[in-house]
Amino acid sequence: MGGWRFLVLGALVVSGCAFQQAMRDGNRAADGGDWRTAYSAYDQAVKTKPGNEEAKHAHAVARDNAVEDALGDAEASLELRQYERVADTLEYVRELDRDRPEVFHLKNDLSAALQYDFDRTWDAGEHRIAYQIAVLTTDILPDAGFLAEALQRSRAHFMDDSRRLLDDGQHEEALDTLNTIPELEPSRAGDVTALEQQIRISWADALVARAKSKIRGKREGAASVLFARAYEIAGRRSDIDQARGLADQLRSAGQFTLRTRVYGELTRGGALRDEVNKALPNISDAAVGTTSASDVTMALSVFRARCSESKQVTPTTKEYVSGQVEKPNPLWADLTARKDQAREIEMISGGQVGVLAPQLKSAQDALAAFDNRAGGAQAEFDGVQAKIDRADSQLKAAQELRDNLLDQLDNMQQEGASAEAIAQWEGKLAEQTGRVNEWQAVVVGLQNTQAASRQELDALAIERVPAAEAVARLQVGFDAASGDRATAQSDFAQLTAQLAQTDKTIWEDVYDTFRYDVVAWTRTCSAPITVKAAPRWDTLLGGERKFGPEATTTDTSHVGFDKAGIPTDPKVYPASDDQLIAQADAANAMAIIGWANELADDHFSTVTVETVVALQRDPDLSTTDLVGLFVGAPHRLDQQTVNTFATHLRQHYGLENAELLRGGVAAPNR
Numbered sequence: 001m002g003g004w005r006f007l008v009l010g011a012l013v014v015s016g017c018a019f020q021q022a023m024r025d026g027n028r029a030a031d032g033g034d035w036r037t038a039y040s041a042y043d044q045a046v047k048t049k050p051g052n053e054e055a056k057h058a059h060a061v062a063r064d065n066a067v068e069d070a071l072g073d074a075e076a077s078l079e080l081r082q083y084e085r086v087a088d089t090l091e092y093v094r095e096l097d098r099d100r101p102e103v104f105h106l107k108n109d110l111s112a113a114l115q116y117d118f119d120r121t122w123d124a125g126e127h128r129i130a131y132q133i134a135v136l137t138t139d140i141l142p143d144a145g146f147l148a149e150a151l152q153r154s155r156a157h158f159m160d161d162s163r164r165l166l167d168d169g170q171h172e173e174a175l176d177t178l179n180t181i182p183e184l185e186p187s188r189a190g191d192v193t194a195l196e197q198q199i200r201i202s203w204a205d206a207l208v209a210r211a212k213s214k215i216r217g218k219r220e221g222a223a224s225v226l227f228a229r230a231y232e233i234a235g236r237r238s239d240i241d242q243a244r245g246l247a248d249q250l251r252s253a254g255q256f257t258l259r260t261r262v263y264g265e266l267t268r269g270g271a272l273r274d275e276v277n278k279a280l281p282n283i284s285d286a287a288v289g290t291t292s293a294s295d296v297t298m299a300l301s302v303f304r305a306r307c308s309e310s311k312q313v314t315p316t317t318k319e320y321v322s323g324q325v326e327k328p329n330p331l332w333a334d335l336t337a338r339k340d341q342a343r344e345i346e347m348i349s350g351g352q353v354g355v356l357a358p359q360l361k362s363a364q365d366a367l368a369a370f371d372n373r374a375g376g377a378q379a380e381f382d383g384v385q386a387k388i389d390r391a392d393s394q395l396k397a398a399q400e401l402r403d404n405l406l407d408q409l410d411n412m413q414q415e416g417a418s419a420e421a422i423a424q425w426e427g428k429l430a431e432q433t434g435r436v437n438e439w440q441a442v443v444v445g446l447q448n449t450q451a452a453s454r455q456e457l458d459a460l461a462i463e464r465v466p467a468a469e470a471v472a473r474l475q476v477g478f479d480a481a482s483g484d485r486a487t488a489q490s491d492f493a494q495l496t497a498q499l500a501q502t503d504k505t506i507w508e509d510v511y512d513t514f515r516y517d518v519v520a521w522t523r524t525c526s527a528p529i530t531v532k533a534a535p536r537w538d539t540l541l542g543g544e545r546k547f548g549p550e551a552t553t554t555d556t557s558h559v560g561f562d563k564a565g566i567p568t569d570p571k572v573y574p575a576s577d578d579q580l581i582a583q584a585d586a587a588n589a590m591a592i593i594g595w596a597n598e599l600a601d602d603h604f605s606t607v608t609v610e611t612v613v614a615l616q617r618d619p620d621l622s623t624t625d626l627v628g629l630f631v632g633a634p635h636r637l638d639q640q641t642v643n644t645f646a647t648h649l650r651q652h653y654g655l656e657n658a659e660l661l662r663g664g665v666a667a668p669n670r
Contacts, residue, residue, distance in 0.1 A: 019048040019055070026058060035066040039096070051414040063096050071102050078109060081117070086110050087140035107141065115146040127157050128180060135184045155181055155188065162195060171203030171233075172654075204234035211242070214620070220246050221624030225653045228660040240660060247631045247661045250624060254632025256600040257289030257296075264302035264529075268585060272300060272529070275589035276596075283597045285604075285633035296599050298592065299532045305581045307525040314518045320564035323510040332502045339495040346488035352481035360474040367471050370464040377460060381453040388446045395439035402432045514564040519557050523573050526550045527584035531592060539602050545595060549587035551580040604629075604636040612644055619652050631662050 026041030039062035045055040074089040087110065090103055114137045122130040131154035137144050138151070158180045165174035178196055182189035211226035227243035230236070260276055262269030276298075277288045289295065409425050417425075528548040535542050553575040560568030575583075611629060614622035626645050629637065637645070642658075649655040 019045055019052070022048060023055065023058070026062065030058070030062060030065075035062050035069050036092075038062040039066045051410075067093050067097050067100060070096075071100070071106070074106050078106065078113060081113065083110060083114060083136065084140055111137075111141055111144040111146070114141065114144060115150075118146065118150050122153075127154065130154065131158070131180065131184055151185075155185075155191070159192070159195065162199070166195075166199050166202060169206065171199055171206065174199050175203070200234045204230040204236060204239060207233065208239065208242075215246075219620050219624060221250060221622075221627035222620050222653065224250070224627050224661060225623060225649050225655050228657075229653050229655045231660060232656055243661060244663050247627055250628040251632040252287065252628075253625075254285070254628030254630070256283065256286045256603050256633070256636075257294040258286065258596050258599075259289035259291070259294035259297045261297065261299050262302065263299060265304065266302075268305070268527070268581070269300055269302040271582070272302060272585045272588060275586055276592050279589055279593045280596070282593065283600050284635040286596070286600055293536075295537070295603055296533055296535045296596065298596070299534075300592075301530040301532075303528045303530075305525055305527045305577075305584070307523065307577045307580065310522045310524075312520040312522075314520065316516055316518045316558070318514045318516070318561070318564045318566055319511045320514055320561075321509040322512040322563075324507045325510060326505050327508050329503050329506045331506075332499065332504050335495055335499045335502055339492060339499060342488045342492040342495060346485055346492060349481045349484035349488060353478065353485060356474060356478040356481060360471070360478050363467065363471045363474050367464070367467045370460060370467055374457065374460045374464065377453060377456045381450060381457060384446055384450040384453060388443060388450060391439060391442045391446055395436065395443055398432065398436045398439050402429065402436050405429045405432055514561050514566070516559050516561065516566070519571070521555050521557065521571050521573070522552055523554070523575075523577070523580065524550055524552045525577055525580035525584060527581050527588060529588055531595070533595070533599065535599060535603070537603060537606050539599070539606070541595075541599055541602050545591075547588050547591045549584045549591070551575075551583035551587070553580060600636075604633060608637065608641050612641065615644075615648050619648065623648070623652070627661060630658065634662060 022041050022045035026038045026045060029035070029038035029041060039059070042055060042059040042062050045052070046059050049055060070089050070093045074086050074093070077083075077085040077089065086106070090106055090110075093100060093103055114133060118130050118133045118137075121127075121133065130150070134147060134150040134154055137147050141147075158177055162174045162178035165171075165177060175196065178192050178199065181192050207226050207230040211223040211230070214220070214223035214226060224243045224246035227239050227246065231240040231243060258276075258280060260273045262273050280286050280288055289297075405425065405428055409422070409429060412422055412425060526548050527550075528546070530544060530546050532544045533542050553573045555571055555573050556569060557571040558566070558569050560566050607625075608629065611622060611625045614625065626648065630642075630645055646658045649658050
């Protein structure tokens with residue numbers, strides 16, 4: 001009996017603590033006039049103890065006062081036109097008391113106030129604010145009588161105003177006006193789709209007309225931008241194709257172009273010019289120029305190449321075999337000694353195996369005996385555990401049934417059941433409590449039996465440790481001795497086989513020395529040129545530069561001697577003079593490209609600044625230079641210049657995404 005009573009009393013203590021805490025919180029809030037908090041605390045107390053009269057009374061008082069406070073708050077919020085707060089407060093009152101007539105009257109007042117504000121702002125011409133009031137009403141008072149007509153009037157106004165602006169050619173204003181509807185009512189986006197598309201098409205058509213006018217006025221850059229803006233507006237593929245076609249025509253004008261002219265040795269000069277033209281694409285946004293209109297013209301004066309030769313002599317020696325003598329074979333002696341050692345190790349380790357084998361067998365038998373006893377004890381332990389699990393399951397079922405009977409008895413007492421019915425139910429409860437005690441006794445008995453089994457298992461585990469250590473120790477020694485014996489047997493067999501194939505004596509070579517010279521040859525060719533640059537803009541980098549790179553090749557040579565195995569090595573260079581000169585001219589080409597890259601940097605630094613300045617003087621005409629640089633020299637524009645260009649295109653033509661001109665973006669940015 002004591003066990004289940006303890007559990008019941010524990011639950012009652014916890015429940016009592018929660019109840020007392022909730023009552024204290026409610027009383028504290030009520031004393032401070034915070035009836036909402038007080039009601040919440042008393043509500044928790046009532047849920048903890050539904051039959052407590054003190055809690056039920058406090059709960060009712062707090063509810064009435066909380067409702068009165070909320071109604072007062074709603075009236076004050078209505079005066080301040082805090083409509084959402086009014087709606088939230090009325091919803092709180094409805095949750096506490098569904099039958100308060102003040103809620104109905106306040107909802108009517110709220111509806112009238114919203115309608116008044118809508119009509120007032122509408123009549124004042126503040127149609128967007130009026131529309132926002134109608135949308136707000138949808139959220140807080142969807143059954144307001146004026147709402148349907150107000151929403152319909154608002155939508156119709158912005159649709160009609162958008163059409164009027166479209167007729168006046170004010171496309172952007174028409175689109176902004178129309179977007180008021182999906183902005184305030186996202187679910188109505190489909191209502192404006194057709195008119196939105198009509199506005200976009202009309203707007204794009206107007207931009208295309210402007211673009212064609214720019215083409216006629218030789219303003220291809222501005223035309224390209226207007227076509228791209230038309231694509232942004234309506235998403236027509238034909239518009240972006242027109243924009244990129246015009247931009248591509250301006251691409252070469254935005255690149256850095258280099259023309260080369262050759263003087264002197266024309267054959268070498270022509271090859272050098274080809275090398276320069278081939279390497280020119282390595283300069284960002286650069287291209288080969290073919291006319292005098294190129295940004296830079298370079299004159300290459302190619303002079304006669306010169307080649308010379310030098311050598312370095314290194315005295316060298318080489319030993320060679322001049323005869324042979326017979327002597328004892330050291331390998332035969334070594335194999336014999338290792339064979340004898342392997343035999344000795346085999347005999348020693350074999351004796352160790354003979355001693356350790358019976359000791360290991362005895363220790364393994366002793367350990368197996370411990371394991372058999374432990375297995376039986378473990379089986380007994382597991383069997384008792386299974387019985388405990390079944391008995392514990394029966395105990396929990398009996399406890400659950402007892403707790404249900406106890407709860408039902410409490411309910412009967414609170415509901416005023418007859419003494420006879422209560423006595424009968426108490427009898428059932430006493431009978432079930434007896435069953436709980438019986439199963440508890442069974443569980444305790446089985447647990448005691450299991451504890452005894454655990455003690456036996458623990459004792460066997462302690463006793464088993466020395467036996468297991470002995471087996472491990474003997475096994476290590478046995479394995480080591482067996483391994484040594486097997487290794488020695490294998491070594492002995494291998495050494496015997498090797499010895500049988502090894503001679504006792506060997507022939508030794510007699511050496512002599514051959515002396516000769518190794519000559520290191522170096523061939524060097526230089527290819528001097530003079531380059532004059534004539535840029536078409538003012539720069540400090542122009543003028544004249546001289547280059548004279550060298551290319552070298554090397555080889556070695558020496559005499560031969562057959563007896564020493566030295567073949568004759570004649571002097572043969574791996575590269576001819578023509579090849580060396582070509583290598584030097586390749587270096588000349590890289591030097592020219594390096595200078596050209598400096599000029600390109602200076603060129604773009606100058607033209608970007610000039611273009612930015614020109615945008616202020618003639619925005620329309622200079623847009624052609626802007627587009628040429630933007631598409632032809634994308635790697636040469638720093639972020640500040642790109643931002644300046646983008647700002648110009650946005651301010652003068654409305655283009656939001658300048659990358660459309662480069663072909664990097666396929667979809668319109670709406």
